[in-house]
Structure formats: C-alpha cells, structure tokens
Amino acid sequence: MLHDRLVALSLAVTLAATHCPSPTVRASAVPVAPLPAEGSAPSAASADGLLTLRHFGGAAPFTYYSGIDDSTRLVVRDAASWRARWDAINRAMKPPPPLPQVDFAREMVVVAALGRRASGGWSIVIDSAAWRGRVVDVFVRQLAPGRGCFTSAAISAPVDVALLPRRDAPVRFTERLVREDCD
Numbered sequence: 001m002l003h004d005r006l007v008a009l010s011l012a013v014t015l016a017a018t019h020c021p022s023p024t025v026r027a028s029a030v031p032v033a034p035l036p037a038e039g040s041a042p043s044a045a046s047a048d049g050l051l052t053l054r055h056f057g058g059a060a061p062f063t064y065y066s067g068i069d070d071s072t073r074l075v076v077r078d079a080a081s082w083r084a085r086w087d088a089i090n091r092a093m094k095p096p097p098p099l100p101q102v103d104f105a106r107e108m109v110v111v112a113a114l115g116r117r118a119s120g121g122w123s124i125v126i127d128s129a130a131w132r133g134r135v136v137d138v139f140v141r142q143l144a145p146g147r148g149c150f151t152s153a154a155i156s157a158p159v160d161v162a163l164l165p166r167r168d169a170p171v172r173f174t175e176r177l178v179r180e181d182c183d
Contacts, residue, residue: 051129053129056163067157070113071114108166110171112138112160115157119152124141140174146180
C-alpha cells in the first residue's frame with residue numbers, strides 16, 4: 001500500500017516537473033484544423049483545404065513511452081500494416097491496449113514518432129493536415145524542454161497517432177520545433 005502511494009506520488013512529481021508554462025515558438029505558424037466532436041467520423045476536405053484530423057490521444061501525444069526508438073513519420077493505409085505499427089507503438093505496454101478499428105476504405109492513419117529521448121519533457125503532436133492539390137500536408141510540432149526546465153529522468157519515446165480521410169496520394173510531413181523555456 002505504501003509502495004503504491006510512493007509510486008503515485010513519484011508519477012505526479014514527474015508529470016509536474018515536465019510541464020513548462022511558456023513556450024517559445026522557433027518556427028512559423030502552421031494552420032491548425034479544429035478537432036471534430038467526439039465520435040464523429042473524419043470528413044472530406046473543407047473549402048480551405050484543411051482535412052479533419054481525429055487524434056487517438058486527444059490534444060496531447062498518444063503516448064510518451066512508446067516502443068518506437070527511431071524518429072519516424074509514416075502513413076498506414078491497410079489493416080495488416082496498422083496491426084504491425086500498433087504493436088510496435090505499444091511494445092512496452094503489458095497487456096497492450098486493444099487495436100482501434102479503422103475503416104481503411106475511408107480513412108488512413110498517420111504516425112509521428114519522436115524517437116528515444118534520455119529524459120522526459122519531450123513531446124510530438126500532429127497539429128493539422130491539408131489537402132493541397134495532389135499532396136496531403138501533415139503538420140507536426142515537436143516540443144523540447146528549454147532553459148530552466150525540470151524533466152524526469154525516465155527515458156521517453158513520444159508518439160502521436162491520428163486518423164485522416166483517406167487520400168491515395170503522397171503525404172508530406174512539415175515539422176516545427178517549439179522549445180519551452182521555464183526560467
């Protein structure tokens with residue numbers, strides 16, 4: 001019982017220590033599509049080209065502790081590849097969460113993995129996506145701890161996962177780095 005309380009307290013301190021209140025943007029802004037209502041299906045492109053994005057993890061990354069050690073950006077358009085990616089993402093989870101169902105006739109999955117980091121405080125988020133002629137642009141934001149930030153000593157491997165309306169076209173990932181200074 002005492003052990004459980006200490007673990008919970010340690011986790012709370014770790015999570016509090018990795019929060020930094022004032023981000024400093026080091027790149028130009030990208031368009032951000034609003035998230036759809038919970039349970040709604042992704043729609044086709046809107047008039048301005050933004051695609052409806054549905055996150056598996058909400059506004060935060062899907063997980064901070066994935067089984068993907070390398071920086072990776074990928075698109076999944078079939079069930080077999082989705083199973084393999086899901087298993088890789090959740091390799092550290094025992095038991096792994098159930099595989100979310102995806103209608104690959106209508107949707108595709110985009111995955112952005114930051115890769116293994118020596119501490120907490122790192123994050124990656126798929127911000128938005130846009131249909132631009134014959135290319136899908138996916139905008140990814142990497143968050144890094146900055147000056148004066150306390151971070152956990154835990155090794156992390158952040159990953160974000162999102163659903164988009166299916167497009168059988170090339171996908172281009174555009175990155176921006178946000179360094180969060182805490183002093």
